[in-house]
Amino acid sequence: MPVVAISSGVLAAIVAVVVVDLFAIVFGLSFVRARRAERAAAAGLPLPGAKPVSRRDFFRRSLLASLGIFAAQFGGGTIAFLWPNLKGGFGSVINAGKLEDIKAAISSSGEPYYFGAGRFYIVAYDGKPSPEADYAAEGVTAQGIMPLYQRCVHLGCRVPFCKQSQWFECPCHGSKYNTAGEYKLGPAPRGLDRFAVEITEAGDVMVDTSRIILGPPRGVDTLGKPQAGPFCVV
Ligand code: FES
Known part of the structure; x- marks a missing residue:
């Protein structure tokens, strides 16, 4: 059975439409009941199955209904905001593509494979x-x-890859990391963080972005290579 992905934006829109509909229904019913009660009272007739509703009661109930709906809307909006993308978005297990395609892209471009929706690079390592x-x-x-x-x-900026130095260089305060994301220079306290990865039998690269694995501490340098050329960020 196909899995339907619901983004937080779509969920928020659904919640908003439902809440507006609910408000319209509740408000409309209250208004109709109040009008019927007023007409029945004017004609001196009892309203079958209901007590007459005074104008004050009507406004009080409307106010309570509005507050209840506002609370539901606020709660729904909060849930929608926190709701992770169910498929293909950051915070889930992401299919980044075929291993052979990714490796081919890395070797032909001379830089890591960037997957923007997942906020990660894939490096050859x-x-x-x-x-x-x-x-x-x-x-x-x-x-x-x-x-x-x-x-x-360091402070969370997106770190681009510098093709000429073959290092990751942060434009914000100048931290630098080698191709494996290991700390080299600047104020960063450690190497770039990583994600767990698995390759399926079909060759798909599955990256688990739901759990951040802290980067290696300063001093870890498993590549032992200096930068390949001038820095992009000086
Ligand atoms: S945020 Fe990257 S060096 Fe400060």
Whole structure:
């Protein structure tokens, strides 16, 4: 059965439409009942099945209904805002594409494969990402690739890759990371964070962006390569 993805924006729109409809129904029913009660009272007739509603009661009930609907709307909006994308968005397990295509793109472009919707890069990496016993990084590599979170671990700017230096260089305060996302220069406290990755039998690269795996501490340099050329951020 196909899985339907609901983005937070679509969910918020659905909640808004439902709430507006509810408000219209409740308000309309209250208004009709009040009018019937007024007409019945004017004619001196009892209203079957209901007590007459005074104008004050009508406004009080309308106010309570409005407050209730506002609370539902606020709650619905909050849930919609926090609702993660069910498929294909950041915060879920993302299919980044075929392993062979990603590797081909990396080698032909000379830079990491960027997947904007998932906020990560995929770099070619055959090393051992956790040379230190106290740094747990199981699952961040698979078949020669590793996903890196695009966010600078200093203050959160997106870190672009500099093709001429072959390092990641943060434009905000100048932190620099090598191709494996390991800390090299600047105020960043560690290397770039990573995500766990798995390759399916069909060759799809599945990146789990629901859990951030902290980057390696300063001093870890499993590549041992200087920058390849001039820096982009000086
Ligand atoms: S946010 Fe990247 S160096 Fe400060």
